[in-house]
Amino acid sequence: MSKNNRKMTNARLLSEYEDIFRCPICSNPIEVVNLRSLICYNHHCFDISKQGYVNLLSHPPKTKYDKKLFKSRKMFSQSGFFDPLIAQVCENMLEDLKPTSDTIKILDAGCGEGSHLSKIQQRIIEQSQCNLLGIGVDISKEGINVASMSPSKTIWCVADLAKCPLNDKQFNFLLNILSPSNYSEFHRILADDGMVIKVIPESKYLQELRGIFYNQTDRTEYSNENTLELFNRNFDLVDIQRVQYVVTMESKYIKQLVHMTPLSWGASEELIQQVLSKNKLEITFDFSVLLGKKMKAHRSIN
Template sequence: MSKNNRKITSARLLSEYEDLFRCPICSNPVEVVNLRSLICSNGHCYDISRQGYVNLLSHPPKTKYDEKLFESRRMLNQSGFFDPLIAQICENMLDELNPAGKFIKILDAGCGEGSHLSNIQQRIIQQSQYKLLGIGVDISKEGIHMASRSPSTTLWCVADLAKCPFTDKPFNVILNILSPSNYSEFHRMLEDDGMVIKVIPGSKYLQELRRMFYNQTDRTMYTNENTLELFKRNFALVDIKPVQYGVTMENKYIEQLVHMTPLSWGASEELIQQVLGQDRLEITFDFSVLLGKKMKAHT
């Protein structure tokens, strides 16, 4: 699909669902004008890019998440290393949801380069009769730019989770996969019977890299207890689904893994090169999938 056709397709989809959006500056309603821009009633204007995404940030953020990191994540996703996690998330969605009219509206908050949301949508469509609308939002323009390259009926937005450009309670599901949260905004945007699905690392997640990068320091150990407790203070915890599996990674995937994970940010260049020089590594993927509903006090 050419960039111009992608922009037109996205603008038309955005027009169809513009009632889900609001201006992140003044919270007023918005509308798509001339298939080119999203404009609120106060005149705040957000152009639809040639790639079809819309940038709703007022100024560029400072972030260490660059194009190389997102490209590495995409390659690992495409190679199937996250498939067991994606399968578990889809199973939870199909088991727990009963949306009126069989229409699921999904927000992936902190979607990065979009692979997780795209894979989840594809699986749900294959396994059910649900109609889906997926919206991916991330503060990184590089990530959203990459997400919008793929042929898709998903809406992609550059935006700040602290000022999400969406109305109150439009989403059946809010995904938050290995990404920071903004629970007050999640409460505002989640419908009363909806579900938050948050994925956090387990204690053994990438433990082999931790040992190689941070041997004999306190960074070899990881606990998600604080993250779990914060989630439980904001949502009623329905269930925790552990997902743990080991994979053998060949050298080309080791390189992508190192570039993908922030674990490498604090490691010395010497240790990074030692890891990159391995022919293959046994790597543990370990996740906790948290399923949360709104507490009665918040509904």
């Protein structure tokens, strides 16, 4: 699909679902004008890019996540290394789906380059035949730029989760996969009967890299206790599921993994090269999938 066709297709999708959005500056309703821009009642204007995504940030953020990282992550994901995790997330969503003629809306909050959301949408549609809309939001323009190349029925937005440009109680499912959270905004935009699915790393996640990069330091150990406690304070924890598996990774995938993980940021160049020089490496994937519902108190006040 050419950039112009992609822009028109995505702009029409934005126009169809413009009532989901609100202005990130003044919180007023926002509408698509001439399939070119989103404009609110106070005339704050956000242009639709050539790639078809919309940038709803008022100023660019400072971030270490660059194009190389997101391209590596996309190739890595397309190679199937996250598929067991994706399968578990989809299983939970399918179990929670209720028969409806309405569009099922999924938000991936902190979607990065969009691979997880695209795969999840594809699986859910194949197994349920429901009318599904995905919205991917990330603060990184580089990530959303890569994500917007996806052919799926998805709206991609550059936006700040701390001031989310989405209206109240819009989403049946809110995904937050290996990404920071903003629970006050999550409560606001999640439907009362919706489900939040948060994926966090467990203690053995990428332990082989951690052992090489941070040998004999306190960073060889990882604990998610604080993250789990914070989730528990904000949502009714319906279930917590462990997904753990080990893969033997060849050289080209080792390079993609090193380039995509923030674990490499604090490692010396010598240790990074030590990993990159390996022809094969066993890598452990270890996650907890947290399933949450709104607490009754929040349902009554939202």
